[in-house]
Amino acid sequence: MSPIEQVLAAAKSIANNGHSPSLALIKGRLGNSIPMPILIQGLQQFKALPKSEWQNIPELSDIPSAENLPAEHLDPVMKLQQQVSDMQQLIVQLTHRVHELEQQASKMNHKAK
Numbered sequence: 001m002s003p004i005e006q007v008l009a010a011a012k013s014i015a016n017n018g019h020s021p022s023l024a025l026i027k028g029r030l031g032n033s034i035p036m037p038i039l040i041q042g043l044q045q046f047k048a049l050p051k052s053e054w055q056n057i058p059e060l061s062d063i064p065s066a067e068n069l070p071a072e073h074l075d076p077v078m079k080l081q082q083q084v085s086d087m088q089q090l091i092v093q094l095t096h097r098v099h100e101l102e103q104q105a106s107k108m109n110h111k112a113k
Helices: 003-016 023-030 036-048 051-056 071-112
Strands: none
Touching: 003 023, 003 036, 003 051, 023 036
16 A cells, blocks of 8 residues: 555545544554645645545555564564664663763762862
C-alpha cells in the first residue's frame, strides 16, 4: 500500500468514526513514517472525494502494522532503540558524576576558607 493510500485509509477510518479528518488525526493514526507533504496531499485528495467513492479506499486494517514488517525494517528500529537506551543510561551516569564532582569542589572551597 502506497503512502497516499495509507493516508486515504486513515482519513476514511477517521471519517467513519464520525470525526472530520485532519492532519493531526491522520498523523496520530499513522505515526511519523509518512512525510508531511504526502499527508497534506492525501488529506486534500480525501476531502475532494465524494462519499460514494469512499468504498474504493482500502480499510486502515489492511495497512501492515509494525509486527508484520520484514525483519530488515525492524532491525534498524531496534538498533536505534538500543542506542537511545544506552545514551539515556550514559546521561544518568554523567549527571551523577558531575554531581559528585560538584560536591568535591564545594568541599574543597569550604576547606580553603
